[in-house]
Amino acid sequence: MxxxxxxxxxxxxxxxxxxxxxxxxxxxxxxxxxxxxxxxxxxxxxxxxxxxxxxxxxxxxxxxxxxxxxxxxxxxxxxxxxxxxxxxxxxxxxxxxxxxxxxxxxxxxxxxxxxxxxxxxxxxxxxxxxxxxxxxxxxxxxxxxxxxxxxxxxxxxxxxxxxxxxxxxxxxxxxxxxxxxxxxxxxxxxxxxxxxxxxxxxxxxxxxxxxxxxxxxxxxxxxxxxxxxxxxxxxxxxxxxxxxxxxxxxxxxxxxxxxxxxxxxxxxxxxDLGSWTTVWRETGPDADGVALSGEATAIDCRDTLLRSENEGVRLVGIGLENIVAVATRDAVLVADMAQSQRVREAVAALKAQGAAQAEEFPRFHRPWGWYETLAMGERFQVKVIQVRPGGKLSLQSHMHRSEHWVVVEGTARVTVGAEERLLTENESVYIPLGATHRLENPGKVPLRLIEVQSGPYLGEDDIIRYEDIYARG
Amino acid sequence: MxxxxxxxxxxxxxxxxxxxxxxxxxxxxxxxxxxxxxxxxxxxxxxxxxxxxxxxxxxxxxxxxxxxxxxxxxxxxxxxxxxxxxxxxxxxxxxxxxxxxxxxxxxxxxxxxxxxxxxxxxxxxxxxxxxxxxxxxxxxxxxxxxxxxxxxxxxxxxxxxxxxxxxxxxxxxxxxxxxxxxxxxxxxxxxxxxxxxxxxxxxxxxxxxxxxxxxxxxxxxxxxxxxxxxxxxxxxxxxxxxxxxxxxxxxxxxxxxxxxxxxxxxxxxxxDLGSWTTVWRETGPDADGVALSGEATAIDCRDTLLRSENEGVRLVGIGLENIVAVATRDAVLVADMAQSQRVREAVAALKAQGAAQAEEFPRFHRPWGWYETLAMGERFQVKVIQVRPGGKLSLQSHMHRSEHWVVVEGTARVTVGAEERLLTENESVYIPLGATHRLENPGKVPLRLIEVQSGPYLGEDDIIRYEDIYARG
Missing domain, CATH: 3.90.550.10 (Spore Coat Polysaccharide Biosynthesis Protein SpsA; Chain A)
Incomplete structure (x- = not known):
């Protein structure tokens, strides 16, 4: 050429x-x-x-x-x-x-x-x-x-x-x-x-x-x-x-x-992986037509796809025929194989019910990495936050919550008010309500930290952004 | 009488x-x-x-x-x-x-x-x-x-x-x-x-x-x-x-x-609720034989039981007939209704695979309340701990980990070494490796806290108990 x-x-x-x-x-x-x-x-x-x-x-x-x-x-x-x-x-x-x-x-x-x-x-x-x-x-x-x-x-x-x-x-x-x-x-x-x-x-x-x-x-x-x-x-x-x-x-x-x-x-x-049936076919079913993926176990099944998408989610099928079952941490689909293209109807139904699982995953991807909610109460929320090397969250403050950050992997550069410091594994910092703060990963390996939020309102929209390297609004 | x-x-x-x-x-x-x-x-x-x-x-x-x-x-x-x-x-x-x-x-x-x-x-x-x-x-x-x-x-x-x-x-x-x-x-x-x-x-x-x-x-x-x-x-x-x-x-x-x-x-x-079939019968199936419980949605199913046992776990069935599907946060069963008594085989299979889900739940009950692991890494673990009013954990220490505690609900009395203090919502304490410590709920409402453990070994058996009101070994 x-x-x-x-x-x-x-x-x-x-x-x-x-x-x-x-x-x-x-x-x-x-x-x-x-x-x-x-x-x-x-x-x-x-x-x-x-x-x-x-x-x-x-x-x-x-x-x-x-x-x-x-x-x-x-x-x-x-x-x-x-x-x-x-x-x-x-x-x-x-x-x-x-x-x-x-x-x-x-x-x-x-x-x-x-x-x-x-x-x-x-x-x-x-x-x-x-x-x-x-x-x-x-x-x-x-x-x-x-x-x-x-x-x-x-x-x-x-x-x-x-x-x-x-x-x-x-x-x-x-x-x-x-x-x-x-x-x-x-x-x-x-x-x-x-x-x-x-x-x-x-x-x-x-x-x-x-x-x-x-x-x-x-x-x-x-x-x-x-x-x-x-x-x-x-x-x-x-x-x-x-x-x-x-x-x-x-x-x-x-x-x-x-x-x-x-x-x-x-x-x-x-x-084209256009339906779960095509995925089943591509997974390489065994002589009974059973295809497994992840932590899945089939007992006496035929022509069945069992997929567990998340570590720690065990899926077991017993006596199934022509069934697709897909288990994630927050949503499970079980469908007749011949009707697996009707998944769209399921998504529409969940959307109508206002279920977040219709369109979102528990893990939210951001330019700097991702976060995931681990636990939620009326006045608290626990998140795991991962920042990739070089990643930097916006300089921000919150009106309704304070936050505890505990670093569990990697090194964080944390700014709270006028003070800047480095935190490593097993170190923590407290961010009072209203304080401007920023989190970044100055290191060569991913930074992971646990955030515990406390306050009467914990929505993502309680954020004032002062500066953002990713040019978000 | x-x-x-x-x-x-x-x-x-x-x-x-x-x-x-x-x-x-x-x-x-x-x-x-x-x-x-x-x-x-x-x-x-x-x-x-x-x-x-x-x-x-x-x-x-x-x-x-x-x-x-x-x-x-x-x-x-x-x-x-x-x-x-x-x-x-x-x-x-x-x-x-x-x-x-x-x-x-x-x-x-x-x-x-x-x-x-x-x-x-x-x-x-x-x-x-x-x-x-x-x-x-x-x-x-x-x-x-x-x-x-x-x-x-x-x-x-x-x-x-x-x-x-x-x-x-x-x-x-x-x-x-x-x-x-x-x-x-x-x-x-x-x-x-x-x-x-x-x-x-x-x-x-x-x-x-x-x-x-x-x-x-x-x-x-x-x-x-x-x-x-x-x-x-x-x-x-x-x-x-x-x-x-x-x-x-x-x-x-x-x-x-x-x-x-x-x-x-x-x-x-x-x-006698001796099988999922009997539960299906007792749930009161509708005219199509569909029985739902929790966050479950059925599309065009017949003679089917769909149960979601945990908040935040959505279960969807499409085109199913004579199926039992039960979804929990960490394990999902999908079985032909007529074979639902074979669940024992599934449990035996999981046990043979060494899967914790065979016998345990993510939530561990203790005399003072319960705890649940929210996230786990190679060198960290995040738990939510709930202590009932009057509950008191043993006086203990760990050889391989330090802990951060952040109170998110209720009030804790925390002892670390010789010091005793009260912590309420949004307050935290650090427990260094080796320090004797104790947690109790002196209040009238449940105490909930987030524990972030850091260390090279995080097993439950890394505990030295000095005193325990529940007479555990």
């Missing part, structure tokens, strides 16, 4: 189909669905190496620090982080990426979701190499997966029979999610692949396709870029023009209308 | 059939299976009032403080608390109670398990009144429940047809747990009642029955009483003779052999 491919990773989604593991505040692409790395981290790793430029990331304001931190954990640097002021589907997002790269029209972009699983990395790289050649010739390349079952949950790609053996094959048409009968026919014909939602094309070819098939998107998305602003390490697209762009998928906006399409077959080993 | 009936409440059992709600360290009779009172408290309340003397309690060393505290919570005083050095089944236990009352041979004893549910209290009292008349005449009275299904999980009582309308009816024989066919025949005949495991007899009649039918039990149980010792509010049966007594049920030891038997019919509304 002569020039590096620009990965464009879409990581702004907030799917709930894997609730309670995936929630709006920290969706599945950032979670550890399989192994120690998140799906986003696996995606970034897959799209790194000598063939690739640093990845461009498209995300939302809520996740802007998470993506940076997850890359840092892996020793990777992001290319550019574009922040979408609101979800507008993949059509405008990919156009924004293409416009951001418009100075290099020959450059190739590989657009990929961040929440899919690709087991066979080698086959994926081979498909990318094959696709790159076609993309360099100006074609719009999609990636297709050989189906092994009559899946009704995916879109399909119909191949031209003419050129059945090439590494990249001409595409006849896109097919929307089929009914069961159509899916069975397509599987039998051998001419259909699943649409993996991964695209490879040159910046110039992409812009040309948008101009030809979705010209209305160009002006608002260009304005969103031109009027956007740098914010620390991020680039915020301008909200007003962005909201004026049509909410449309890239498939519908350009791919289904373009003529210069090609398919790079991906082989198997791809999974 | 001329003299008061002596309730004898058996509360030493440690059943696991309702795991994870019932565990060895705090079994179901002490848990809140239905409503705000424990099953034991409901039993004690049912056997109180003008007809009854204070209850005699038979329990084990592990539960000695729990029974006293649960009675105190209700404003009741125990009569005598007999501690069994080991479980020897109901035969020796009831004999011990009878021997303890032998100075009043005319007195009536009502022996009851502490973990059953009796919904119709008025019918129960009427049955007791009817039984008392027969017991006063020297008969051994059992209580029988009219069956409403061919249950194979209970023993049965066969009635004599002769005297079908009396308030107390002659008993022909005891029937062991039947197979399904026999159970159906017995239900159809109308001559069989479930054996509720509740007994009413005079002290003299009971002793006579033991002498006649289980004479080998008398000597060891009498010695266990004679050689036992008072310990604070308890009476500890002597271990060596107690262990020499045969492990046998009262049914087998005397009831199945005696001739002077009578049955007091109890009507319905009785449930």
């Amino acid at each position: 002569t020039t590096k491919i620009h990965p464009v990773i879409l990581c702004g989604g907030s799917g709930t189909r894997l609730w309670p593991l995936s929630r709006k505040s920290y969706p599945k692409q950032f979670g550890r669905v399989f192994g120690e790395l998140s799906l986003f981290q696996r995606t970034a790793a897959r799209l790194s190496g000598p063939d690739f430029a640093p990845p461009m990331l498209l995300t939302t304001s809520d996740f802007r620090f998470i993506v940076g931190q997850q890359l840092t954990e892996m020793g990777m640097e992001p290319g550019r982080i574009l922040i979408e002021p609101a979800g507008r589907n993949t059509g405008p997002a990919i156009l924004a990426a293409a416009l951001a790269l418009r100075d290099t029209p020959q450059a190739l972009m590989l657009v990929a979701p961040s929440d899919h699983l690709i087991a066979d990395e080698e086959a994926f790289r081979a498909a990318v190499r094959a696709g790159a050649a076609a993309a360099a010739e100006g074609r719009l390349v999609t990636f297709g997966v050989a189906p092994d079952r009559p899946e009704t949950g995916y879109g399909y790609l119909e191949l031209d029979e003419a050129d059945a053996d090439g590494p990249v094959r001409p595409l006849r048409r896109f097919v929307e999610k089929p009914d069961a009968e159509t899916a069975a026919q397509m599987l039998a014909s051998g001419r259909f692949l699943w649409n993996a939602g991964i695209f490879l094309f040159s910046v110039g070819a992409a812009l040309e396709a948008y101009r030809a098939h979705a010209p209305d998107l160009i002006a608002p998305v260009r304005r969103a870029l031109e009027e956007g602003r740098e914010d620390l390490d991020f680039f915020r697209l301008a909200e007003e023009p962005w909201l004026a762009a049509r909410d449309v998928s890239v498939d519908y906006a350009i791919m289904e209308k373009a003529g210069n399409l090609a398919v790079a077959p991906l082989g198997g080993g791809w999974n | 001329t003299t008061k009936i002596h309730p004898v409440i058996l509360c030493g059992g440690s059943g696991t059939r309702l795991w994870p709600l019932s565990r060895k360290s705090y079994p179901k009779q002490f848990g809140r299976v239905f409503g705000e009172l424990s099953l034991f408290q409901r039993t004690a309340a049912r056997l109180s009032g003008p007809d009854f003397a204070p209850p005699m309690l038979l329990t084990t060393s592990d539960f000695r403080f729990i029974v006293g505290q649960q009675l105190t919570e209700m404003g009741m005083e125990p009569g005598r608390i007999l501690i069994e050095p080991a479980g020897r089944n109901t035969g020796p236990a009831i004999l011990a109670a009878a021997l303890a009352l032998r100075d009043t041979p005319q007195a009536l004893m009502l022996v009851a398990p502490s973990d059953h549910l009796i919904a119709d209290e008025e019918a129960f009292r009427a049955a007791v009144r009817a039984g008392a008349a027969a017991a006063a005449e020297g008969r051994l009275v059992t209580f029988g429940v009219a069956p409403d299904r061919p249950e194979t999980g209970y023993g049965y009582l066969e009635l004599d047809e002769a005297d079908a309308d009396g308030p107390v009816r002659p008993l022909r024989r005891f029937v062991e747990k039947p197979d399904a066919e026999t159970a159906a025949q017995m239900l159809a005949s109308g001559r069989f009642l479930w054996n509720a495991g509740i007994f009413l007899f005079s002290v003299g009649a009971a002793l006579e029955a033991y002498r006649a039918h289980a004479p080998d039990l008398i000597a060891p149980v009498r010695r266990a009483l004679e050689e036992g010792r008072e310990d604070l509010d308890f009476f500890r049966l002597a271990e060596e003779p107690w262990l020499a007594a045969r492990d046998v049920s009262v049914d087998y030891a005397i009831m199945e052999k005696a001739g002077n038997l009578a049955v007091a019919p109890l009507g319905g509304g009785w449930n």
Whole structure:
């Protein structure tokens, strides 16, 4: 390859189909669905190496620090982080990426979701190499997966029979999610692949396709870029023009209308993890169909997925058949496997009940690290707070509570009023009501401390911020 | 009634059939299976009032403080608390109670398990009144429940047809747990009642029955009483003779052999809560058979029990049929309803895996109150500690850890070394490694504090006790 491919990773989604593991505040692409790395981290790793430029990331304001931190954990640097002021589907997002790269029209972009699983990395790289050649010739390349079952949950790609053996094959048409009968026919014909939602094309070819098939998107998305602003390490697209762009998928906006399409077959080993059933399948069920993850025990079960997501939460299944059970510290899902896509209804029901578990986790991620509530009473709250090396909370004060901090790991630099001091493991400090204070981690290892709050009102909004290195309001 | 009936409440059992709600360290009779009172408290309340003397309690060393505290919570005083050095089944236990009352041979004893549910209290009292008349005449009275299904999980009582309308009816024989066919025949005949495991007899009649039918039990149980010792509010049966007594049920030891038997019919509304299926039935399922408890939500379920046992743990079921799901903070059970009696296997499996959840709860009960671990790291542990009014921890020191205490509710009297001070809400104290210290609640409301431990070893056995008002080792 002569020039590096620009990965464009879409990581702004907030799917709930894997609730309670995936929630709006920290969706599945950032979670550890399989192994120690998140799906986003696996995606970034897959799209790194000598063939690739640093990845461009498209995300939302809520996740802007998470993506940076997850890359840092892996020793990777992001290319550019574009922040979408609101979800507008993949059509405008990919156009924004293409416009951001418009100075290099020959450059190739590989657009990929961040929440899919690709087991066979080698086959994926081979498909990318094959696709790159076609993309360099100006074609719009999609990636297709050989189906092994009559899946009704995916879109399909119909191949031209003419050129059945090439590494990249001409595409006849896109097919929307089929009914069961159509899916069975397509599987039998051998001419259909699943649409993996991964695209490879040159910046110039992409812009040309948008101009030809979705010209209305160009002006608002260009304005969103031109009027956007740098914010620390991020680039915020301008909200007003962005909201004026049509909410449309890239498939519908350009791919289904373009003529210069090609398919790079991906082989198997791809999974969109779009429901707990697909996770069950990917976990590698045993001969009885039982798949376990975490502290889970099955007694006499069949075709069942048992996942415990948190250390210290034991999950036991007895005599189950076709059941998905997922246990977290604060929420448990038990569903008939065939109805696991109805998880959205559960999330909606919990939201209507005002249950925090619908959208939030007990652990809240912040630019400086995270915190989690351990115990709560009418007039007290206990939190564990972790600050990453170099992390610094805002200079702040509270009107309704005082706080005790006890350091249990690492070293803290603590400012209370005019006084600044270092605290290490087993040392504590008291922050009286009203005192300005600040916490930071000046060390090389994570800082962990226990905060005990006392007061009649303990809401997160009892905070006056005087200064914040993360430019939060 | 001329003299008061002596309730004898058996509360030493440690059943696991309702795991994870019932565990060895705090079994179901002490848990809140239905409503705000424990099953034991409901039993004690049912056997109180003008007809009854204070209850005699038979329990084990592990539960000695729990029974006293649960009675105190209700404003009741125990009569005598007999501690069994080991479980020897109901035969020796009831004999011990009878021997303890032998100075009043005319007195009536009502022996009851502490973990059953009796919904119709008025019918129960009427049955007791009817039984008392027969017991006063020297008969051994059992209580029988009219069956409403061919249950194979209970023993049965066969009635004599002769005297079908009396308030107390002659008993022909005891029937062991039947197979399904026999159970159906017995239900159809109308001559069989479930054996509720509740007994009413005079002290003299009971002793006579033991002498006649289980004479080998008398000597060891009498010695266990004679050689036992008072310990604070308890009476500890002597271990060596107690262990020499045969492990046998009262049914087998005397009831199945005696001739002077009578049955007091109890009507319905009785449930032994012997499995999650019986709990489901007792919860009052809706028209679809769905029974919910706590923070539980059912979407399109049938014949399903969903119970969340802890605040903050949301349980959702989707499309389930014949499923029992019980979620606690640290353990979740999901079982096919028909196999819910196999919970014992699950507990055994967890025990084999070394999982604490097999037998313990996160909350540990102590004579002075309770504690619970909120967070744990390699070199720290955070606990919440609650001390009841008047409660006093032992005077102690630790070799491997120091502690920070922050009071969040109530008032503490804290001794560290030679210094004693009062701490109230939002005040803290530091206990250096090696310092002798003591915590007590001198107030009228519960004291709650957060303890942050730091050190390389944080086991409960790092404790040197200098003084303990609860006479613990």
